[in-house]
Amino acid sequence: MTIMALCQGSSSARARLKARKVLIVDDNAEAADTLGAVLRFLGYEVLIGYDGHEALAIAEDFQPDVAILDINMPGLTGYEAAKRLRTLPVGRKLSLVALTAVRDCQESLSCGFDAHLGKPVDVNALLNTLGCA
Template structure:
């Protein structure tokens, strides 16, 4: 099995997929990440997020947890089940921040769990950090 390593363009940018059923939140976070030098794509529910991750093979995926059709926990598990998703950086970004929510996100396969609103610099640092 090959370990996923971040891909870069000529500018060296990280490719990030942002998945959130709140279109404004997804689009805004994607725009902020682009300003910070990332290439981004968006999806607006968990199922679409899994499909886009499979299609695009980004370096990292930022997932909301409470989404229709497929929640963030399930989307993370489906991505992690794919050979291309095992080394991918996955970050939960949610309004849910209780200890149980954080435990469930780690069990699902997330690398980190951030509570909204998120400091863009903190998120970018997590996205750029190599997976252990």
């Protein structure tokens, strides 16, 4: 399903989605902002960061249910951000999703991610991962 098809879904279909707090972190601002807009349209409360350090700072204040992180970010990578998030109180209850062009899902899982999705994002797979499709 394309993002446009998803956005044109019925209001009753959108109402079935659980409202959750989602943190999106990607150094590709356009990708992060677009995904954020789609999830907001679907009823999620979304905050966006553009690097691994922002992921840590935002997560502590925002207390998201789910964090969607890119892996290949300059500075603090998604792998390192995931490891550090897991040491924080918020990280104990947080679901971490890698959304990346990196295909090595074993590395993601070993760093504390709960799921690994490839880019470009398959919206159905993402919503299934969020537990709301």
